[in-house]
Structure formats: structure tokens, C-alpha cells
Amino acid sequence: MAISFRSLSLGVAACALTTFACAQEVTLKVHHFLPAGSYANAKFIQPWCDKVNKESNNRIKCQVYPSMQLGGTPPQLIDQVRDGTVDVVWTLPGYTAGRFPLIEVFELPFMMQNPEATSKAVWDYVQQYDKTEFKDVHPIAFHVHGDGVFHMVKQPVRTMADLKGLKLRAPTRQTNKFLAALGATPVAMPVPQVGEALAKGVIDGAVVPYEVVPSVKIQELVKFHSETDPSEPAFYTSTFVFAMNQKKYDSLPADLKKVIDANSGQAFSGQIGKIFLEADGEGKKLASKNTFNVIPKTELENWKKAGQPLIDAWVAEVTAKGVNGKQLLDGARALIAKHSATK
Structure with missing residues (x-):
């Protein structure tokens, strides 16, 4: 028993001296509705996983499950990440009709002209006006796609x-x-x-x-x-959310939270919008005949x-829910204009 105790003591000392050797590792189950070969998976979701893996010294790993491989339907993704069935999802809030009415402002007719600028605007809008709708998850990014x-x-x-x-x-x-x-x-x-x-x-x-x-x-x-x-x-256009289970995020050590935070937010949202715009060009080529x-x-x-x-009607609907619909509409338009001027 003395030898075992001495070995354990040496192991603890070694961990203290070489933090990364014994530091917490995490594997994130990432679930979404498109195939593995989709532009969304290949150009955005998998690269994000690769980046957080590299920046965490391989301590954050992803298991990506495309095409709803873990079960359920696309409208159920937001509840899957809220409940912790999965750790990260990419989905449309609009797939659950009427559940996220405030963010629908970006889906009104003729709101979006540039997906990069508008995606940044969506992130800022949620921070300023719409945190309540997403309080049950930890948002990593919000974005829109290119022209419908x-x-x-x-x-x-x-x-x-x-x-x-x-x-x-x-x-x-x-x-x-x-x-x-x-x-x-x-x-x-x-x-x-x-x-x-x-x-x-x-x-x-x-x-x-x-x-x-x-x-x-x-x-x-x-x-x-x-x-x-x-x-x-x-x-x-449609709005999307890339979100993490809140308890999963809260359970991470501070240094891994910093890695997630560094790959979240307004700039990352805009980057996704830009990726989707570039993917539009590639998709159009496939239909050239x-x-x-x-x-x-x-x-x-x-x-x-x-x-x-x-x-x-949208302004009247959300105003009836106790918020100032006109203020939200004007705010969304102002944020789009702001980021369109600075992109």
C-alpha cells in the first residue's frame, strides 16, 4: 500500500508540474440536420471544431453527428441542446414556429442585403434586445444565409x-x-x-x-x-443559431471557456455569414445547366x-407580448445599416 500511495503522490506532483497532461478534456456532441458533405458542415461546423481542438491543445474534441444521426427532427434540435441530450447544435429558431418571435424581425421581407453584415447585426440585436428568448442555451453564434x-x-x-x-x-x-x-x-x-x-x-x-x-x-x-x-x-433570409448546452459550458474550466469564447460572438457570426455567401456561388455553379x-x-x-x-403585423404581435415592436424593427435595421457600412 505504501508503494501505491507513493506512486499516487508522484502522479499528483507530476500533474501539478505539467498542467496539460492531466487537465480536463471534453468531447462535444455536435448535432445538426444537413449531410456531412453540406457546405454548412464542411466549411463552418467542422472547421470550428478543428479550431477549438487546436487552440485547446486537443483538450476540446468534437463528435459531429450530421443528418440528425442522434435522432429527432430538425425542430427538436433546440430542445436537445437545452436539455443536454447533445452539447452543441446548429439550427433555425424558425423551425419552431412562433417560439422565438423577436428574432423573426430578420426574416421579415426585404431586411437583408449582405449576410456578413446582417449576421453581425443579429448577434448584436440578441445582446441588446433578445437575450430572454435564448436564456436556456449558451449561444456561440447567430447568422443568416444569402439571398433566398x-x-x-x-x-x-x-x-x-x-x-x-x-x-x-x-x-x-x-x-x-x-x-x-x-x-x-x-x-x-x-x-x-x-x-x-x-x-x-x-x-x-x-x-x-x-x-x-x-x-x-x-x-x-x-x-x-x-x-x-x-x-x-x-x-x-433565415436566422440560425449555433448554440451550446449551458450546463456543459458552465462545467468547463476557465481556460477552455476562453477557447469557446474566443470562437464565439459577433465577429464569428459575421464570418459564418461570409462563408454562406461564398457557398452560394459554389452552389449556383452546380445548377449551371x-x-x-x-x-x-x-x-x-x-x-x-x-x-x-x-x-x-409582426410589430403589433410582439408589442402585444409586452415589448416595443417598432423599437425592435428600427433597432434591427439600424444594426444592419451600421455593419453594412463598416464590413
Whole structure:
């Protein structure tokens, strides 16, 4: 027993002298809804994991589970990270319709023109106006994607009249409302369901950014891609959150918290937005054999008029919940303008 005790004492001394040798290590279970080969996984999620691993001297490791491999559905991801079923998730708050109404301001019609600047604005907006909605998780980043695009099976979209009666997939509550205001029949569904819905004729088209194209092979399922005038704000975008379980974060030693913190926040949010914009270009190339058109600014003025009642309704809705909706709308627009001027 004396030998064992002496060995233990030497081991403790060695740990004290060589901190990293015996320091706490952590493995993060990272869960999301897109395939491993998606741009989101390959260009953002896995690189983040690699970076925190390197900066922690291999003490933070990730096990990434794409395509909902740990079970559940995309709308359940936010609860999975809240409850500690997983440690980190990447998801859309809008997949749980109406649960995060304040952050929906960025999903209103014609709010976003540059995803890098707008992603920084989303982070700042949450810190200033919207911490309560995300109090049950530890946010690492918020971001948006690039311009939404119409991907159509049988006919392009040139005017509002072209949308009448068509069944179109949209990701979130506000985008669904906008499509309905434009005359379409919105069909809410997460991205992983889009490919099958297009192939089976359940929908006539989908609104997603080009970044999503390879994830569901949209280029093989549609013939037409209708973009809005690039000089105008996007007719829609979606907000995303990259979040960690709060108890998991709290359990980390101070030096590992610093690593997570150094790879979180406004700058990182903007970086993700930039990555998604670059991925749009790569996704568009995959669809190069299809037909493209641009919906002109003159036509989009009609769309803006159709979308204004949605904006007014959102302001009224959140104001009824006890916050100043007009202040939040103005604040979001001011933050977008601020970061657009300095990006």
C-alpha cells in the first residue's frame, strides 16, 4: 500500500508540474440536420471544431453527428441542446414556429442585403434586445444565409402573378406568410424534406439559398432558378443559431471557456455569414445547366407593398407580448445599416 500511495503522490506532483497532461478534456456532441458533405458542415461546423481542438491543445474534441444521426427532427434540435441530450447544435429558431418571435424581425421581407453584415447585426440585436428568448442555451453564434432564391420545377418566377396557386416550400413562419401574400400556397418543411417533396411533386418549387443546392441535389430536381435583383435586399433570409448546452459550458474550466469564447460572438457570426455567401456561388455553379432569371427592381416594388402588412403585423404581435415592436424593427435595421457600412 505504501508503494501505491507513493506512486499516487508522484502522479499528483507530476500533474501539478505539467498542467496539460492531466487537465480536463471534453468531447462535444455536435448535432445538426444537413449531410456531412453540406457546405454548412464542411466549411463552418467542422472547421470550428478543428479550431477549438487546436487552440485547446486537443483538450476540446468534437463528435459531429450530421443528418440528425442522434435522432429527432430538425425542430427538436433546440430542445436537445437545452436539455443536454447533445452539447452543441446548429439550427433555425424558425423551425419552431412562433417560439422565438423577436428574432423573426430578420426574416421579415426585404431586411437583408449582405449576410456578413446582417449576421453581425443579429448577434448584436440578441445582446441588446433578445437575450430572454435564448436564456436556456449558451449561444456561440447567430447568422443568416444569402439571398433566398426560387427553385422551380416547371416554370420560372418573373412576376407576382407567376406565383399564384403554386405550392412552394419555405423554411419559417414569416417567409410562409410572405409567400401567401404574394399569391403562392406555402408549405412549411425543413431542408432535408425538400428533395423528396420536389421529386414526388408535392411542391412546385422551393425557396432556399444556392448554398443548400448540393445538400438535397436541387439542381437535378428543378429546371429554373429565379433570383431577385441583387441591388435590392433579399426577399427573405433565415436566422440560425449555433448554440451550446449551458450546463456543459458552465462545467468547463476557465481556460477552455476562453477557447469557446474566443470562437464565439459577433465577429464569428459575421464570418459564418461570409462563408454562406461564398457557398452560394459554389452552389449556383452546380445548377449551371438550368435556366436562370432575375426578377427586376420595378417588379419587386409590388412585392414590397405586399410585404408591408406582414411587417406591420409582426410589430403589433410582439408589442402585444409586452415589448416595443417598432423599437425592435428600427433597432434591427439600424444594426444592419451600421455593419453594412463598416464590413
